[in-house]
Each structure stands twice: as structure tokens, then as C-alpha cells.
Amino acid sequence: xxxxxxxxxxxxxxxxxxxxxxxxxxxxxxxxxxxxxxxxxxxxxxxxxxxxxxxxxxxxxxxxxxxxxxxxxxxxxxx
Numbered sequence: 001x002x003x004x005x006x007x008x009x010x011x012x013x014x015x016x017x018x019x020x021x022x023x024x025x026x027x028x029x030x031x032x033x034x035x036x037x038x039x040x041x042x043x044x045x046x047x048x049x050x051x052x053x054x055x056x057x058x059x060x061x062x063x064x065x066x067x068x069x070x071x072x073x074x075x076x077x078x079x
Contacts, residue, residue: 001059002057002058005056005058005066005069012066013038013056013069014038016067016068017037017069018036018038021036021037021038054072055073056069056072057070
């Protein structure tokens with residue numbers, strides 16, 4: 001099921017994104033791929049409705065475990 005993420009999902013969002021970012025190590029310039037790639041700073045962005053913020057959506061399995069995420073951020077007049 002795809003659903004909007006909440007602040008309660010923050011640790012899992014961080015883990016998913018940091019795990020995925022590891023796949024790019026060696027291909028992305030080192031100044032763009034820091035460790036961790038995403039920290040708990042994401043907390044202020046989860047579920048935010050402010051156009052400058054990222055709204056995260058997640059895919060969860062039948063047991064309710066969040067397995068994947070995507071972020072949507074409106075920039076100027078493009079989404």
C-alpha cells in the first residue's frame with residue numbers, strides 16, 4: 001500500500017534513504033554523498049504542507065513495514 005508518511009516514520013525513512021544512498025558510493029562525487037546521506041533533519045519535512053518542504057510517501061507491506069519512500073517537493077511553479 002502507498003500512503004503518506006508521518007513523523008513517526010522518520011527513523012525508517014532515514015534508514016531507507018541512507019541504505020539506498022550506499023549503492024551510489026563510488027559513482028557520486030564524495031562532496032555530494034556524505035555519511036549519513038540523510039540525518040534526522042528530515043523530521044521537520046515529513047508530512048509538511050509548506051511548498052518548500054518535502055512531502056514523503058511510502059510503500060508498506062501487508063505487515064505495515066515501510067519498505068520504500070519517495071519525496072515530493074514543489075519548486076517554484078513545478079512539482
